[in-house]
Amino acid sequence: MSVQFTGKVLTIATEIANNCQGLEAPFCQAECPMHTDAMGYVQLIREGKFDAAVQKIREKLFLPGTLGRICAHPCEKVCRREAEYGQSISIAALKRYAADKADREELWDTTFGHATGKTVAIVGSGPAGAQAAIDLRKEGHRVTIFERLPVLGGMLRVGIPAYRLPHAVLDFEYGYLDKLGVEIRRGVEVGKDIAIAHLREQYDAVILAHGAHIGMMPRVNGSDVAGITNAVEFLREIAFKRQSNVLGENVIVIGGGDVAMDCARSALRGGAKQVRLICLEKECDLPASKHEQESAAAEGVLFTFGWCVDDFLSTDGRVSGIRMKNCLAVIDETGRFNPRLGGDTHELQCDTVIFATGQRVADIADGMLKQTSGGRYLVDKDTLATDVPGVFVAGDAAGSTIAIEAMALGRKSAISVSRYLQGIGLTEGRNFALENSYKSKFEVPLPPDVVDLKRHHPNIMPAERRIQTFDECDLGLDDTTAFKEASRCLECECKDCMTECLMLNDFTHCPGELFSVFLAKGSIEAIVPYSCNMCNQCTLVCPKEYKLADAFAGMRKDFVKANKGKSPIKGHGAIDIHQRLSFSRAFTIRRKGRK
Amino acid sequence: MAIRRGFMPGCSLPSYSPANISKTIGFLQDVYPELSVVQKCCGKPTKALGQVDLLKARFGSLVQDIKHCEIDEIIVACQNCLNMLKESDEFQTVSLWERLPELGLPRELRGKAAQSDVVFSIHDSCPVRDTKGIHDGIRWTLAELGYKTVEPAQTRDRTRCCGFGGMIVPANPDLAKRVMDRRVKDMPTEHIVVYCAACRSSMLMGGGKAWHILDLLWGPVVTQASQPPENVLASPVKAWLNRYKSKAVINRTIT
Numbered sequence A: 001m002s003v004q005f006t007g008k009v010l011t012i013a014t015e016i017a018n019n020c021q022g023l024e025a026p027f028c029q030a031e032c033p034m035h036t037d038a039m040g041y042v043q044l045i046r047e048g049k050f051d052a053a054v055q056k057i058r059e060k061l062f063l064p065g066t067l068g069r070i071c072a073h074p075c076e077k078v079c080r081r082e083a084e085y086g087q088s089i090s091i092a093a094l095k096r097y098a099a100d101k102a103d104r105e106e107l108w109d110t111t112f113g114h115a116t117g118k119t120v121a122i123v124g125s126g127p128a129g130a131q132a133a134i135d136l137r138k139e140g141h142r143v144t145i146f147e148r149l150p151v152l153g154g155m156l157r158v159g160i161p162a163y164r165l166p167h168a169v170l171d172f173e174y175g176y177l178d179k180l181g182v183e184i185r186r187g188v189e190v191g192k193d194i195a196i197a198h199l200r201e202q203y204d205a206v207i208l209a210h211g212a213h214i215g216m217m218p219r220v221n222g223s224d225v226a227g228i229t230n231a232v233e234f235l236r237e238i239a240f241k242r243q244s245n246v247l248g249e250n251v252i253v254i255g256g257g258d259v260a261m262d263c264a265r266s267a268l269r270g271g272a273k274q275v276r277l278i279c280l281e282k283e284c285d286l287p288a289s290k291h292e293q294e295s296a297a298a299e300g301v302l303f304t305f306g307w308c309v310d311d312f313l314s315t316d317g318r319v320s321g322i323r324m325k326n327c328l329a330v331i332d333e334t335g336r337f338n339p340r341l342g343g344d345t346h347e348l349q350c351d352t353v354i355f356a357t358g359q360r361v362a363d364i365a366d367g368m369l370k371q372t373s374g375g376r377y378l379v380d381k382d383t384l385a386t387d388v389p390g391v392f393v394a395g396d397a398a399g400s401t402i403a404i405e406a407m408a409l410g411r412k413s414a415i416s417v418s419r420y421l422q423g424i425g426l427t428e429g430r431n432f433a434l435e436n437s438y439k440s441k442f443e444v445p446l447p448p449d450v451v452d453l454k455r456h457h458p459n460i461m462p463a464e465r466r467i468q469t470f471d472e473c474d475l476g477l478d479d480t481t482a483f484k485e486a487s488r489c490l491e492c493e494c495k496d497c498m499t500e501c502l503m504l505n506d507f508t509h510c511p512g513e514l515f516s517v518f519l520a521k522g523s524i525e526a527i528v529p530y531s532c533n534m535c536n537q538c539t540l541v542c543p544k545e546y547k548l549a550d551a552f553a554g555m556r557k558d559f560v561k562a563n564k565g566k567s568p569i570k571g572h573g574a575i576d577i578h579q580r581l582s583f584s585r586a587f588t589i590r591r592k593g594r595k
Numbered sequence B: 001m002a003i004r005r006g007f008m009p010g011c012s013l014p015s016y017s018p019a020n021i022s023k024t025i026g027f028l029q030d031v032y033p034e035l036s037v038v039q040k041c042c043g044k045p046t047k048a049l050g051q052v053d054l055l056k057a058r059f060g061s062l063v064q065d066i067k068h069c070e071i072d073e074i075i076v077a078c079q080n081c082l083n084m085l086k087e088s089d090e091f092q093t094v095s096l097w098e099r100l101p102e103l104g105l106p107r108e109l110r111g112k113a114a115q116s117d118v119v120f121s122i123h124d125s126c127p128v129r130d131t132k133g134i135h136d137g138i139r140w141t142l143a144e145l146g147y148k149t150v151e152p153a154q155t156r157d158r159t160r161c162c163g164f165g166g167m168i169v170p171a172n173p174d175l176a177k178r179v180m181d182r183r184v185k186d187m188p189t190e191h192i193v194v195y196c197a198a199c200r201s202s203m204l205m206g207g208g209k210a211w212h213i214l215d216l217l218w219g220p221v222v223t224q225a226s227q228p229p230e231n232v233l234a235s236p237v238k239a240w241l242n243r244y245k246s247k248a249v250i251n252r253t254i255t
């Protein structure tokens, strides 16, 4: 039976399909570039279902313990408790809690698709390369990662210091790559030991995910002396030896971001007696996260805000001090980074200088690919394709700046490669919005009984103890605190009608989905509208007061019209008879009362 | 000229209980000696199925009957009839349950159940979720009779469907049964009072012990030892026979 649905039905259906809150992801999940179901695992933690929580995290992230420690957690910035009360849920800390408590290899999904016979080369084992490798391996392609270093993990392993992310945690989680059968060739530097052109010939596709590993140093007079280094080199050395050959006793770190904090705090642990951080910005404009700045200060790092290094002083070929000028403004009128310096000068003594003033992407493609600012390769931002067919870029080399973004770009590149290998157009029918962070349109009023509850923090090792070692400072949440913290989640999802109505649950996850499918197909099983009790309980609880019953009633009319005036439901034959009798002479009567 | 009243019992009530029809008419006649009575369906099931054209014809025939009796104000015992008539805006329409407190109960019924050991949970009919006067009238009546009552969490304007709505029973019986079961579970006590015969049938199917408010009004006092009247509506033969008997009652009493 072909049913022509009328205007009214279509109008209601369209309104619901477009705006039903049941389809909206919670703020945290929409914002996460990998769209991790944070609300889901936070609920599971609250319920004490730790294995399930880990599995929920692992549906999206192969690095629960790692990201639980170091993720820049954009999710927390948009958490509804942040918006309402300025106190988001400690989402990252809860993720770490679940991972520490329950993650183990048996919980890992190590299945992968049938061999496709296609091969992919990936340069770099950082989060972007690893994520791309996992996704492609899952599809059955043969994947080989080329990693210059003897260790895996990229900046997570040789940038982020061990006191924030213990190597054992990262190494354990990277074990997943082995389980999936990703081939890893360590100690091979692409561009030197093997050319991209060569990889391009030997493999069906290539992804460059080699990060940004050139420590940038502004041109400063007198910098060609010993004792001056950059964050990338310094932290890499620290990662391997917990020591650095350059490091003296009196250290100056130049830069105001989190990388500068990592350098300063690592220098203290490496044995420096005094560490001072100098940056252009005023204290209030410091780019570093508050948490990092406070931790550094607590550990004894000194800060000099609003100065710019102008000159190096040296003795016997080693740096012995810096001369600085005061910085009046960091950003110019056009909004660009363009420091304006004043006439004041100041000198400070030191024996070591570490520049933490940004990282560049190295060109490993020998000019084959165009580069833009920071050395990043020029790519199609939606597909990460380069001008060279079959060559894609991911991670920091394509513009990410935090691990979770790098992973999302890794995933994006894998989607493109997968299409490329199957000969499917790179953009055809692809929803790019969902491959990236997006804003949730969730707008359901806060339940009236919600109150502000204070955010719980993990236990932190005291500062005096912290600087003695590279052991992890953050001791994590304990059971009671984790439970309390998980219980703060406002559960930003709209399931009110689904909780109220039994019928909807038999046919859909939410009305938005039901009507979207109806509109897309232009049809619906008759049993759906004919199962509605028309009780309007859904409307009663719906924050938008959608009248589903009206839509279903309209559909019924259209079914009847298409079915020669009869309901298409078999059982309704009985109602037909019932109605005929109810209007028949045999069972009706009208008696006029006396005058 | 005096307002002429009519009574419309609907479908499920006459199918359930000719005795309740008879007593209710008697009670109304005491107040309104000129009372007319119309027993016919309002066409709600036809409407629920989506049969627009048929509905127009059927509802039209009901309107004719009411007009024939020259009724100015029609008193209805069925919540669907009430809404259908109100929507059509042809007549002044009032629910029997709103009218009861205005008329007052016969003296001999007042406090008759004061000694009952039963606590009734009240199930409101969902089509009149927004008609507060009906909810109040029902509670007033129960209090007048002397019954103790309690409210489920979903009550009055938050009431839930009994499972009968939308003609889903023949379409999706399994679902209808689950809705019935749930509604019975909502009830804080074992004994349930309703003011729709179809709701009563649903409550019985959901495993509850349910009485129609007219059972309480005109029937024996309910105690813990009482069993609810059988589910007449579940048997088409009995239901149609009752409907016929109700017609006969009307034929006899309105002369």
Ligand SMILES: Cc1cc2nc3c(=O)[nH]c(=O)nc-3n(C[C@H](O)[C@H](O)[C@H](O)COP(=O)(O)OP(=O)(O)OC[C@H]3O[C@@H](n4cnc5c(N)ncnc54)[C@H](O)[C@@H]3O)c2cc1C
Pocket (backbone or CB within 6 Å): A070, A071, A072, A123, A124, A125, A126, A127, A128, A129, A130, A146, A147, A148, A149, A152, A153, A154, A155, A156, A159, A160, A188, A189, A190, A191, A209, A210, A211, A212, A213, A231, A235, A258, A259, A262, A359, A364, A394, A395, A396, A397, A400, A401, A402, A403, A404, A406
């Ligand atoms: C000091 C520091 C601290 C950071 N802290 C945080 C943090 O707390 N939270 C956060 O979210 N992000 C942080 N970041 C950013 C985050 O580490 C990066 O965004 C992320 O690691 C980028 O991933 P990627 O895979 O693109 O590259 P990388 O992680 O940089 O990995 C690239 C890999 O490629 C290898 N490689 C490079 N060149 C070659 C070559 N020619 N041949 C073969 N292999 C090669 C490298 O050895 C490396 O293993 C930090 C970065 C730094 C530098």
